[in-house]
Amino acid sequence: MRSSRLPALIFVAAIILMAASVGWLxxxxxxxxxxxxxxASMPVSRVKPAPMPPLAPVLLPNQPATNxxxxxxxxxxQTLNVPGSIPNEALLTFLTPEALxxxxxxxxALGLEVLGYDARLRTARVRxxxxxxxxxxxxxxxxxxxxxxxxxLVRVPGLPPQTDTANAGGSAPFRSQGLDAIGAAGNxxxxxxxxxxxxxxxxxxxHPSLKDAQITHIDLVNDGSAMNGHGTAMASLIxxxxxxxxxxxxxxxLLDIRVADTNGDSNTALLSSAIVKAADxxxxxxxxxxxxxxxxxxLEEAVRYAQSRSVVIxxxxxxxxxxxxxxxxxxxGVLSVGAIDASGTQAWFxxxxxGLTLVAPGVGIVSAYADGKLVIGSGTSQATAITTGVVASLxxxxxxxxxxxxxxxxxxxPLQAPATAVxxxxxxxxx
Numbered sequence: 001m002r003s004s005r006l007p008a009l010i011f012v013a014a015i016i017l018m019a020a021s022v023g024w025l026x027x028x029x030x031x032x033x034x035x036x037x038x039x040a041s042m043p044v045s046r047v048k049p050a051p052m053p054p055l056a057p058v059l060l061p062n063q064p065a066t067n068x069x070x071x072x073x074x075x076x077x078q079t080l081n082v083p084g085s086i087p088n089e090a091l092l093t094f095l096t097p098e099a100l101x102x103x104x105x106x107x108x109a110l111g112l113e114v115l116g117y118d119a120r121l122r123t124a125r126v127r128x129x130x131x132x133x134x135x136x137x138x139x140x141x142x143x144x145x146x147x148x149x150x151x152x153l154v155r156v157p158g159l160p161p162q163t164d165t166a167n168a169g170g171s172a173p174f175r176s177q178g179l180d181a182i183g184a185a186g187n188x189x190x191x192x193x194x195x196x197x198x199x200x201x202x203x204x205x206x207h208p209s210l211k212d213a214q215i216t217h218i219d220l221v222n223d224g225s226a227m228n229g230h231g232t233a234m235a236s237l238i239x240x241x242x243x244x245x246x247x248x249x250x251x252x253x254l255l256d257i258r259v260a261d262t263n264g265d266s267n268t269a270l271l272s273s274a275i276v277k278a279a280d281x282x283x284x285x286x287x288x289x290x291x292x293x294x295x296x297x298x299l300e301e302a303v304r305y306a307q308s309r310s311v312v313i314x315x316x317x318x319x320x321x322x323x324x325x326x327x328x329x330x331x332x333g334v335l336s337v338g339a340i341d342a343s344g345t346q347a348w349f350x351x352x353x354x355g356l357t358l359v360a361p362g363v364g365i366v367s368a369y370a371d372g373k374l375v376i377g378s379g380t381s382q383a384t385a386i387t388t389g390v391v392a393s394l395x396x397x398x399x400x401x402x403x404x405x406x407x408x409x410x411x412x413x414p415l416q417a418p419a420t421a422v423x424x425x426x427x428x429x430x431x
C-alpha cells in the first residue's frame with residue numbers, strides 16, 4: 001500500500017517545485033538588477049544602472065543659478081573674491097601656451113581685461129567687471145584651462161601690535177651683532193664671489209652700504225612711483241659692505257627684481273613671474289622677504305621651476321604671530337626662516353608652523369633704507385636676508401644648491417623651543 005502511493009507523492013512534489021521555480025523567475029525578471037544582484041562572473045556592463053542626475057555647475061561668486069544641464073568646466077573654479085586677494089581679479093592657467101594666446105585674442109571681446117601674462121607659466125592675470133563672461137568662456141573652452149583662482153596679495157610683512165600673544169619675550173635687539181651671532185664675523189669681503197642673488201622685493205636704491213655691490217635692476221611694477229625702502233634694507237643685509245652694515249655675501253652679484261610698489265604691495269602673478277625670471281637669468285639663490293596668506297598652483301609651479309634648476313629659495317615665515325607659514329615659505333623645498341631675538345628666544349611676531357626650516361637674527365637689526373638712511377628694524381624679512389647671505393657664501397665655496405638645506409639644518413645651533421617655532425635652530429655659518 002505504501003509502495004503504491006510513493007510514486008504519486010513524488011510526482012505531486014515535483015509539480016509543486018516546478019511551479020514555485022517558474023513564479024520566482026517571473027518575479028526576478030521584473031525586478032531591476034543592482035550591483036549586489038550581479039554574480040561575480042557576470043560582466044558589469046550587462047547591469048544597467050539608474051541614470052545619474054545631471055551635475056550642477058560650479059558657480060563663480062555672485063552668479064545666478066543656471067540650467068542644471070549647462071556644460072560644466074573641467075577645472076574646478078574657486079571663489080575669486082576671497083579675503084587676501086585682489087578684488088575682481090583672477091589668475092587663469094592654461095594647458096598650453098597656444099591656449100593662453102587664443103584666450104588673449106578673445107579676452108577683449110568678452111569684456112575681460114588682461115593685466116599681464118606669463119607664457120612660461122601659461123598664466124594670464126585678468127580683471128573682470130562681473131563673472132558672467134568668465135563663466136561663459138570656461139564653459140566654452142573648458143579643455144583649455146587647468147586652473148582658475150584668485151590673485152592673492154603679496155606684501156612686505158608688517159608687524160602686528162606688540163601684544164606678544166604667541167610667546168613670551170623675543171624682543172632683545174641684535175643691532176649690528178646679527179652676523180656675530182651666527183659665526184659670520186671677520187673679513188667677509190670675498191664672500192659670495194661669483195654667485196648671483198635675486199632679491200625679489202620692492203627695489204634696491206642707491207645706498208652707501210651698497211656702493212661696491214654689482215646690481216642689475218628689473219622693474220616689474222614699472223609704475224614710476226618711489227621705491228619702498230624694504231628692498232634696499234634686504235640687499236644691505238645680504239651684500240652690504242660698510243662698517244655699520246655688513247652682509248653675509250658682499251661680493252655676490254645682486255639681481256634686483258622689483259615686484260612691490262611704494263606701499264610694499266604685490267601679488268601672486270608678479271611674484272611667480274619674478275621667480276621664473278630670476279632662475280632664467282642665472283640666480284642661484286632667491287631672497288623672498290615677502291609673503292601672502294595663501295598659495296596657488298601658479299606660485300607652486302614657479303617655485304618648482306626654480307628648484308628644478310638647483311636654485312635655493314629663501315623665504316620669510318611671516319610676522320603675523322600665526323601658527324602657519326606665509327607663502328611661499330610654506331611650500332615644499334623652500335628654506336623657510338623665522339626670527340629670534342638676541343637672547344635666543346623666538347621673536348614675539350614670528351610665525352610658527354610645520355615645515356619651518358630654521359631661524360636667524362630678526363629683532364632690532366640695523367640695515368640700509370631709502371634716501372641713504374639707516375634704520376633699526378625687526379621681522380622675519382631681516383632674518384631671511386641674513387640667511388640668504390649665508391647661502392650665497394656657501395654656494396661660492398662650492399656647495400651644491402640642493403645640499404644647502406640639509407647642511408644648514410644639520411649645523412644649526414639647537415634652541416630651547418619646539419621645532420614648529422624655531423625649526424632646526426639658529427643658523428650657523430659652517431666652517
